[in-house]
Amino acid sequence: MLTHTYATRLVWEGSTAEGYRSYSRDHSGVTIPATQELALSADPAYRGNRDLLNPEQLLVMAASSCQLLSFLAVAARQGVTVLGYTDDAQGWMDVADTPVRVGRITLSPVIEVAAGVDPDDVVRMSEQAHEECFIANSLTTTIELAVTVVAR
Numbered sequence: 001m002l003t004h005t006y007a008t009r010l011v012w013e014g015s016t017a018e019g020y021r022s023y024s025r026d027h028s029g030v031t032i033p034a035t036q037e038l039a040l041s042a043d044p045a046y047r048g049n050r051d052l053l054n055p056e057q058l059l060v061m062a063a064s065s066c067q068l069l070s071f072l073a074v075a076a077r078q079g080v081t082v083l084g085y086t087d088d089a090q091g092w093m094d095v096a097d098t099p100v101r102v103g104r105i106t107l108s109p110v111i112e113v114a115a116g117v118d119p120d121d122v123v124r125m126s127e128q129a130h131e132e133c134f135i136a137n138s139l140t141t142t143i144e145l146a147v148t149v150v151a152r
Contacts (some may be wrong), residue, residue, distance in 0.1 A: 004045055006054075006091040006102070008061040012068055017114070022078040026084075027068060030059045032063050056102055060091035062129050062135050063143055068130035071111070078125065083152050084112035091141075101141070108146045119149035 012027035042048025043056055064087045075082045087109040093102045111122055126147045130136055136143050 002057070002095045004043060004095070006043075006056045006060045006093070007063055008078070008087075008089045010056060010061065010064045010068060010087040010089065011085070012072070015081060015083055016072055016076040017081040019079075020073060021070060023076060023082075025069060027065065029065060046066045046090035054131060056091060056093060059102055059139075060105055060142075063091075063141075064089040064107055065117045065134075065138070066135035067107050067109070067126075067129060067143075067145075068131040069111045070133040071109070071126055074123075074125045074129045078121075080117055080121065080125065083112075083114060086110045089095065096115050098125045105145065106144045106146060108148070110150060112152050115151050117149075117151065119151075122149045123147050 004012045008029060010029040011025055013121040014024045016023045039052045040058075041052035041054055043054045043066065048054055069084055071085070072082060087107055089105060090108045091105040093100065097103055109126065111126070113122055126145055130145055132142065
């Protein structure tokens with residue numbers, strides 16, 4: 001069985017302390033290996049250019065980005081101060097599947113929160129964000145969350 005793996009890294013820094021209308025939605029995302037521009041090709045397994053982004057990487061990055069934005073909105077609405085968020089996400093495509101598709105994505109956010117925030121609440125908010133994520137709701141792909149909470 002041949003499985004292709006697609007890895008991305010997403011980073012957000014800021015604070016939700018001032019509420020929903022105040023925090024920055026800007027964040028950065030890179031694919032692993034990192035590329036320097038939004039130039040696209042096919043997966044190298046399909047004769048694409050290894051140095052360019054491919055649609056499968058973009059799919060994983062879109063799921064990761066949507067989860068971040070949904071989570072920040074949930075946290076801000078609930079008055080929870082989030083200070084940082086990093087996600088090393090991975091997607092897998094098994095070429096034995098019919099039809100061939102990215103069948104599983106794992107999002108592994110490390111969420112930095114203010115001291116005193118209950119980690120169980122952060123995990124619960126992450127699950128709520130997953131339910132609200134437009135990209136996750138648009139896919140038939142299994143999306144798993146592996147949340148780590150760090151107090152600062």
